[in-house]
Amino acid sequence: MTEFGKTLSFTETAIPGLLVADLPVHGDSRGWFKENWQREKMTSAGLPDFGPVQNNISFNDEVGTTRGIHAEPWDKWVSVATGRIFGAWVDLREGPSFGQVFTTEIDPSKAIFVPRGVGNSYQTLEPDTAYVYLVNDHWSPDAEYSFLNLADETAAIQWPIPLADVEVSAKDLAHPRLADVTPIPPKKTLVVGANGQLGRALRDVFGDSARYEYAGRDTLDLSDPAFATSRRWRDYDAIINAAAYTSVDLAETPDGRADAWAANVTGVAVLARIATENGITLVHVSSDYVFDGTKEGAYTEADAIRPLSVYGQTKAAGDAIVGTVPRHYIVRTSWVIGDGKNFVRTMASLAERGVDPSVVDDQVGRLTFTDDLAGAIRHLLDSSAPAGIYNVTSSGEPQSWAQLAEHVFALSGHGPERVTGVSTDEYFSSVAAAVAPRPANSTLDLSKLVSTGFVPSDMLVRLRSYLA
Incomplete structure (x- = not known):
């Protein structure tokens, strides 16, 4: 259930630069409203001014739809328009935090800033879930990407619904284990x-x-x-x-x-x-x-x-x-x-x-x-x-x-x-x-x-x- 009346705030996680946001959501008998991305307010509250250039929406019909783990050379602002997800993020950047894991649930009253090179994945917890993300670069065949297997034993993500029981692509299931991942290099x-x-x-x-x-x-x-x-x-x-x-x-x-x-x-x-x-x-x-x-x-x-x-x-x-x-x-x-x-x-x-x-x-x-x-x-x-x-x-x-x-x-x-x-x-x-x-x-x-x-x-x- 979406939580109303929160104050805009950001919380740091164990992954450097990965920030969890509480978003103010205003609701009544007609439904609810929120400012999903408001540059001035959010940068003032601590969000990097990351300059998004594209807005994507992934709609998921069923509970248990699972996607990831994908790390791209750009930043993301992830939120949910409808429904609820269990999100998992794994640091796939070169450096001492490589392999660090963070998980949380996200509904319309929460969002997360995912810095460049941090692997992103989620599993839907409600039907008709719309997963929304802003990115600050366009997809490019020349960019360097990294991927991690959803079932990697080192990351040991505790999926709410076992992977054997969910809808997941063959491509995502074939991603490498952490020991074989090519880290995303720094800029x-x-x-x-x-x-x-x-x-x-x-x-x-x-x-x-x-x-x-x-x-x-x-x-x-x-x-x-x-x-x-x-x-x-x-x-x-x-x-x-x-x-x-x-x-x-x-x-x-x-x-x-x-x-x-x-x-x-x-x-x-x-x-x-x-x-x-x-x-x-x-x-x-x-x-x-x-x-x-x-x-x-x-x-x-x-x-x-x-x-x-x-x-x-x-x-x-x-x-x-x-x-x-x-x-x-x-x-x-x-x-x-x-x-x-x-x-x-x-x-x-x-x-x-x-x-x-x-x-x-x-x-x-x-x-x-x-x-x-x-x-x-x-x-x-x-x-x-x-x-x-x-x-x-x-x-x-x-x-x-x-x-x-x-x-x-x-x-x-x-x-x-x-x-x-x-x-x-x-x-x-x-x-x-x-x-x-x-x-x-x-x-x-x-x-x-x-x-x-x-x-x-x-x-x-x-x-x-x-x-x-």
Whole structure:
């Protein structure tokens, strides 16, 4: 008998992510009414905002009709329109909860959220039972499915009506036992720009698991119209965009301007559209160049952007596009140092070769070591931090480029007095080619990132180990 007057609530089960819902049902002599799916109320009460795209109904004539156990690579919202079922769910996902079982009865006043990869099955307890389920993907022959035998001895489901006495398909009876089940793998993460300084650091952080896919410019072309259909995007949980056009001076030329906009805006728009359409988290690496550098003190995530250069304008435009993706992280950084050509390596080389450089002393900021940047990105994803913009650099007292060059010389065993500080105008006075304007202040406030539980390392401590 359907229970009336419940308050909408969710209860966790022994299977991670499997949630049982009590649904308010309003009834009188005419019958009853319920809101079977109400996004705003249900997500506020704790249901994931899983984005259903299809609604299916399975009508069952007889008591004892039994179906399952099927695990698909999408989420389900299961309920009953009429009748009553005994439901059984078995975790068929890779991981420590593989094989965990949960059972309960469901009538119109209850529903259950079934996460991707959890096997679903039921047995009808009343005639004319209508079993309803919303899913957040369409059936695909390319998707990975798993199945479990209804009579599996390990799961040991206590069916109210013995399987020998019920209506069940031959196909369901032929499913494998738990020991022979192919688990549903976790969703994948695609790293775009995997061959750059940050891309290589992300490889070190995430490793070589099949869960992570690394793509460089040689294997991935965002301008290819076929890219949008090149993968089953519903199998991806995150895209990390570590690719960018970063030749800030060349971007001031006609050809460079076109290339910068193609990579930093048009390409980003392609990723944003894919992420939005498929419920993917998009991580996008931004830059201090979106600011004009005139602020006194560190820039926060809320400060207005005022880019000075073409490069800065393209990064600002890319940020605006990514900000429209429901699940996104814009990781704003500066002065990146990693495995590759960079300022620190250049200064160390000059020191060793006996060259005494003139270095800009009127631009101030912090270095960002790629280990910190990659670690922060992983932290934001793993902790499910609120979507938005996060400043990410290494920590420590802001320094000018000239001061940092002096540290490099000293840590390399050379005299820091060999470094001469000059203004930006002096430094570029003899350069005939186009020069992009730089922000004088690139210092980014890190308090928002720290509040999520990630504390970046001190840049001078990291500089010492980097040079060692």
